[in-house]
Amino acid sequence: MTQGHDPFAESLKRALPAPSPDVSKLADAARAELAANPAVRPWWRDAALLLGVNVLTAAGALFALKPVESPGEPMVRFGVAAILFVVLTLGALVAIRPGARSLRGVFLAGVVVAVVAAVFGGDGVESTKPFLRGIGCAVTECLLSIPTLGVALFVLSRFAASPMRTIAAGAASAAAGVLVLHLHCPIGTVDHLAVFHVLPWLALVGLVLLVRRVVPTKSYAP
């Protein structure tokens, strides 16, 4: 199937010729923008903004909250924390970097690994009030995600809507709360971790996807 070898294709092009209006005015807004902002904004500035907010939010909360002693294996505990930290940092870069479609795919596979690690990487310690403590964890995670997800949505509005990019940015930004809970929550059962740490994480990513649909797009560039 090549162009120009088919009479139907020729008829099709003739039937729908390109309109020839004066298009010069269509560049006015772009010219005004160029005059107002002659300096180029490199992609890494948005990535740095997202990365900075994610890291500062997680670091601030880690220092502010009371640390807990865990009877679990330190290697496992800090291994899971390291995985979550990688998601939180690398995700911000991968989500924003132009032309990183395949990298985003690899990153999302990494998020699945992080989800499994966050669910099964606990120390098994139970709580006497599992539901109330659990609600506390979920609320803390959501509160910590307000600044990170707010900035993620702001940055995402500068890009054409893309589910892969939105999921990557959302997963990275919401990982700040999961990391803080992982190091500060005294409960380590699989049920608690799955329902009150990881489920809110995934729900927040879904929320970002929904909210991004209604946020106006400032630039349609990929």
Added chain:
Amino acid sequence: MERFCQGEQGAFDALFARHGAAVRAYLWRVTGNRAAADDLAQATFLSLVRSRGRFEAGKRFTPWLYAIATNAARDWRRRGKHEQVADDGALPEEAVEPTTRDRGLERQVQAAVSQLPEAMREAVVLHWFEGLSFSEIADIAGVSESAVKVRAHRGYEKLRESLKGVL
């Protein structure tokens, strides 16, 4: 593009002179709406200016520009700003440019194009009307070249079917 990325207004004017009318024509063909095509062409070039720092050096410029235009058209359609095709398949009347074009035939072809699924329509318009290669369309759509070929071929066959007796 390099001079444009350095903020040179003249370089932008040169890019617009080269691609402005073509992008506007593409948006008209893909939306079937002249007013929307004007708005989306403006948004496309505004996005180009705002996001020029994201253009990857060494990459082809035309697919990138058409990717921006395609994203703008998709967003317009997703937000429900598009005009509905009437029950008889004809598109609503719009401001007509003074020319000797066959408006009846144009509307029939435009309606047939508008009825194609979005991904198919983009592949058909980009390849058959705008003359982009399958590899360039694959870059724009973010899918493989073979997927684009399938979309373009199926869309083309659908058009041939729906315009049987017309063209």
